[in-house]
Amino acid sequence: MIAASFAAAMLVAQFPSGPEPHLLDGPLRPPVLLALSAPAPGGSPLLLRVSEAEPPQGGAGGSGEQGAPGEGAKPPSPPPRPPGARPAPGTLDFDLLGAPQQREKVDEHALRLRRTLLTWHQGVGLGMFALQLATTAVGQLNYGDKFGGDNTGKYVQPHAILAAGTLAAFAATGALALFAPSPVRRDEGFDRVSLHKYAMLVATVGMVAQGVLGVWTQSREGYLNQQSIGTAHLAIGYVTLAAVAAGVSALVF
Numbered sequence: 001m002i003a004a005s006f007a008a009a010m011l012v013a014q015f016p017s018g019p020e021p022h023l024l025d026g027p028l029r030p031p032v033l034l035a036l037s038a039p040a041p042g043g044s045p046l047l048l049r050v051s052e053a054e055p056p057q058g059g060a061g062g063s064g065e066q067g068a069p070g071e072g073a074k075p076p077s078p079p080p081r082p083p084g085a086r087p088a089p090g091t092l093d094f095d096l097l098g099a100p101q102q103r104e105k106v107d108e109h110a111l112r113l114r115r116t117l118l119t120w121h122q123g124v125g126l127g128m129f130a131l132q133l134a135t136t137a138v139g140q141l142n143y144g145d146k147f148g149g150d151n152t153g154k155y156v157q158p159h160a161i162l163a164a165g166t167l168a169a170f171a172a173t174g175a176l177a178l179f180a181p182s183p184v185r186r187d188e189g190f191d192r193v194s195l196h197k198y199a200m201l202v203a204t205v206g207m208v209a210q211g212v213l214g215v216w217t218q219s220r221e222g223y224l225n226q227q228s229i230g231t232a233h234l235a236i237g238y239v240t241l242a243a244v245a246a247g248v249s250a251l252v253f
Contacts, residue, residue: 107181110181110182113180113181114180114181114182117176117177117179117180118176118177118180120176121173121176121177121180122251124169124172124173124176125173125247125248126248126252127169128166128169128170128172128173128244129244129245129248131162131165131166131169132166132170132240132241132244133241134162135159135162135163135165135166135237136237136238136240136241138155138158138159138162139155139159139163139233139234139237140234141155141159142155142156142159143230143231143234146230147227147230163210163211163214166207167207167211170203170204170207174200174204192250192251193250193251195246195247195250196247196250196251197247199243199244199246199247199250200243200244200247202239202240202243203240203243203244203247206236206237206239206240206243207240209236210233210236210237210240213229213230213232213233213236214233216229216233217229217230217233
C-alpha cells in the first residue's frame with residue numbers, strides 16, 4: 001500500500017494543475033456555422049463560412065448576453081447576368097432554353113387582305129393560263145392559214161379577241177399580286193415562289209413583245225418581211241406559253 005501511494009503521488013506531481021490541456025495555441029472549441037453564401041462566379045457552387053465559437057462574455061457563469069455570430073449580416077448577392085451572356089464556368093447559373101426570342105408582330109388586317117388578294121390572284125391566273133393556251137393555238141391556225149393556206153382570214157378576229165383577253169387577264173393577275181401586302185418578311189432563298197416570280201417576269205416580257213410584233217405583222221400586209229415578223233411573233237408566243245405554264249405549275253403542283 002505504501003508503495004502504491006508513493007507511485008500515485010509521483011504521477012500527480014508530473015501533471016501540475018493549470019488550464020485545460022490543448023494541442024493548438026488556444027483551447028479547442030466546437031466550430032459554428034456563420035453564413036451560407038450564394039454561388040460566386042468562378043467559385044464553388046456552395047460556400048460555408050465556419051468559425052470557432054467565441055467564449056461567453058463576462059466570464060464563466062456571467063450574465064452578459066451573447067448574440068449569434070454573424071447575425072444580421074447578409075452576404076452580397078451576385079449581379080444579374082445580362083441576357084444572352086455565357087455563365088461563368090463552375091456555376092449553376094445557366095439557362096437550358098436560352099434567351100427568349102422576340103416574335104415579330106403580324107398585322108392581322110393585312111394578313112387577311114393578302115389572303116383574299118392572293119386567292120383571287122390564283123383564280124384569275126388559272127383563267128389567264130387557259131386564255132394564253134387558246135390564244136397560242138388559234139395563233140398557230142392563223143399563221144398556217146395566212147402563210148401556208150388559202151389566206152381566208154377566218155382566224156384573225158378570234159385570235160385578236162383572245163389576245164386582248166389574255167393581256168387583260170395577265171395585267172389583272174399581276175396587279176393582284178403586286179397590291180397584296182406582305183405583313184411578314186421572310187427570306188428562305190430560292191423556292192417555288194421565287195420560281196413563280198421569275199417565270200412571270202419572262203412571261204411579262206413575252207406578252208409585251210407579242211403585242212408589239214402582232215401589230216407590226218398586221219401593218220406589214222403586202223410586204224415581203226411580213227412572214228418573218230409573223231414567225232417571230234409565233235415563236236415568242238410559244239415561249240410565253242411555256243413561261244406561264246412554269247409559273248402556274250410552281251404553285252399548283
